[in-house]
Amino acid sequence: MTSSDSAPPSASALAIGLADIEQAAARLTGYARETPLIESTLLNQRLGRRVLVKAECLQRTGSFKFRGAYNRLAALTPEVRSRGVVAFSSGNHAQGIAAAAQFFDIPATIVMPKDAPSSKIKNVRSYGAEIRFHDRERDDRAAMARAIASENGATLVPPYDDPYVIAGQGTIGLEVARQANQMGIIPDAMIICCSGGGLAAGIGTAMAAHYPGIKLYTAEPALFDDTARSLVGTEPAFNTVATGSICDALMARTPGEMTLPILRRYFAGGLTAEDSVICRAMRAAFEDLRMIAEPGGAAALAALMTAIEEDRLPAELQVIVVILSGGNVDPALYASIIAD
């Protein structure tokens, strides 16, 4: 990607490398927030390990997705960018694209599921984007987005299978390394929530470069473990269901074509968590961190809790980074979970 903006990656090469993430970090300076890396005495006591929480729920738009979206738009030529941008997303990528488009003052159209959380719909509109709704079961959202893009000459920004999107999310890994270093801490492992894999691929690339011995794990809802199964098999695995997790942001059916090779290169494996543990992790974030995690945003913490409780996390992994990737949850759902 570094040498040619438009060429697809070759079959043997990975879509991005560390240099792409460093370029993305330079583009994002002053636009994305540097989110805190937090260690909590209460959470450490709860889990019996040393846990560092990367709080991307505090990122602009309430999730990490702004990073990849902004990096993608910033790397377009001004002429191409001026024709606008199109995306399909259940919510967080939608808000990231809408907010990034607002910075560049260009039109944005988002294809969203009609059952997306109402706060995500409201916020996409607040950032000035237009929404077209689709049905998760019946409609081909990617085809809808492609049609809109070709009508307008706009650029379609996919949620994860794009080198600039992956590199943008990877800037989180650079921040974690710098922040951990300032704290005098070397992480043994990091757990990253995973749907299409853009976040995990980006962060994994950065973390593996900074910590050659680190153990990296994806985190998925229990019935949506396509990445965990893809990491142990030779072919990409698919989920058998398309809906049914509380994690509305983590229901991609299979890993991305660009992301899976990166995950296979750097990741030790995939962890999962049941919805009930996701809810417990959201409560733990409220009680111990005073942070709002949406269900998908709490998946990494929930996967860590599950792995510890089921005694499946190697004892030598004492210092573990987890990402809280987003906080975009409707108030009524959030209230029902934390008051439970």
Add this chain to the structure above:
Amino acid sequence: MTSSDSAPPSASALAIGLADIEQAAARLTGYARETPLIESTLLNQRLGRRVLVKAECLQRTGSFKFRGAYNRLAALTPEVRSRGVVAFSSGNHAQGIAAAAQFFDIPATIVMPKDAPSSKIKNVRSYGAEIRFHDRERDDRAAMARAIASENGATLVPPYDDPYVIAGQGTIGLEVARQANQMGIIPDAMIICCSGGGLAAGIGTAMAAHYPGIKLYTAEPALFDDTARSLVGTEPAFNTVATGSICDALMARTPGEMTLPILRRYFAGGLTAEDSVICRAMRAAFEDLRMIAEPGGAAALAALMTAIEEDRLPAELQVIVVILSGGNVDPALYASIIAD
């Protein structure tokens, strides 16, 4: 205070100056978190001004109180400190003292009401402190704390009338100035929630030193406006009621003896907010910032909302810093407020 650790301030001098806050900042480095200063497109749209939010709800122990507590303990001689610390508090100061004492590995005893929220009791114990319960109706908690301190030779740390406590809270102002400078922003005003006044006095001292023209305002619940009235009168004002605000952390009956002279020197006036607006501010923090504010923690944002809605905020104040001072709210109460 800088020249003599133990001498009380003279009647004519203020209890602290900028140098005391800078010393506190050096003591707190690596212990207190540098909390983010956040600007939100959604919140700016909601309020029609440019608002910077200092997120002390993300401070260690869930409120700013850790800063003053740690600074007070760090400034004791090791011999005095080793005899332990005592405080009386039903909430945030209790947790701040308990967590600071844990860092120094010294005994801490907190006098708490026996009907204190169970989560606060649990957290104080999690930080290793001992709790002595008092009965709100029958017992004099300050006398109990003094008796425990004199039994053990321990140091009693008051919640606001202490130069080291005030200076510790003031480190927030240094951070705001540095962070705003990095963002290329010069604030026109800052609003700081106020009970006994330690937070406002500390931050005000730092902000006035960095921004000579800034307008500083305290924020209080509507029926607990002792500071607002004290700022316009010549004598300290008292609240006529002792309970009855949703802001459990903002019910001191009158400003502190050390804090009021500082507030009179630097502050333009006092703002207030009704409990209903406090609840709206907590929802705005949830929706626009994805941050958990406890009722008292949202008082500055609520006072800003009230002043704008009632057209009482001068139009030239376009860039306004508000502090979200804490996030220690029980889940059931928080759920009922955000789902309302």
